[in-house]
Amino acid sequence: MAKNKPSQGARKTETLTLRLDPKVKLMIELIARVRRQSITGVVEAAIEEIAFSTDVPFVANELPGAQSVTTAVSEIWSTDESERFINLCFHLPSLITYEEQRIWETVKSSKCFFETRSTQSATYWDIDGMGRIDRQILRLWWVDLLDHVEANKDSRTVVPFEPAF
Structure with a gap:
């Protein structure tokens, strides 16, 4: 998952640096001229086209299946990083990186992230034998959790996370 630098906060767009063969760069530039688009517009359109025709192993209601990347992203996307992360872990568990798996295992091993009687924001994110994740608590401690991991x-x-109240 892309991370913003701490001083940048949430942004509407992300910056991506690519190394391209000069011939490929020229192709992109020519396509941009013909379509009267920016290079960014050409790259975004190409990625969206690929995403529509590429399937990923998607888990829905604990049943494995496949969905296009476009459909999967619409199910996973949230402007909240913690929620997007949990959605990724639930729906695309076979695609999480080692670092993401480490965060996920820390969440699952930390009792503080599970609903209690006082939970105000329970979720459908149910972990077998543990209960449902408390969305509000996860959001509250997200940055500290990442620092802990x-x-x-x-x-x-x-190492389970224990918040410092």
């Missing part, structure tokens, strides 16, 4: 990245075992 980073601080314990060299540990051979997952």
Whole structure:
């Protein structure tokens, strides 16, 4: 998942730096001229076309299947990073990276992230044997959780997160 620098906060767009063969760059530039689009517009249109025709292994209601990348993104997307992350873990578990898996395992091993009697924002994110994740608590402690996982990245075992109230 793309990360913003701490001082940048949430942005409407992301910057992507690419290394391209000069011939491919020229092709993109020519397509942009012909279509009277920006280079960004050409790249976005090409990616959207590929995403529409590429299937990913998608889990819905605990049943594996396949969906186009476009459909999967519409199910996963949230402007909230913590919610987008959990959606990714639930719906595309086979595609999460090692670092994402480490965060996910930390969430699952940390009792503080699961609903209690006082939970105000329970979710459908149900972990077998643990209960449902509390969306509000996860959002509240998201940055601290990421810092905790980073601080314990060299540990051979997952270190549960315990918030410092």
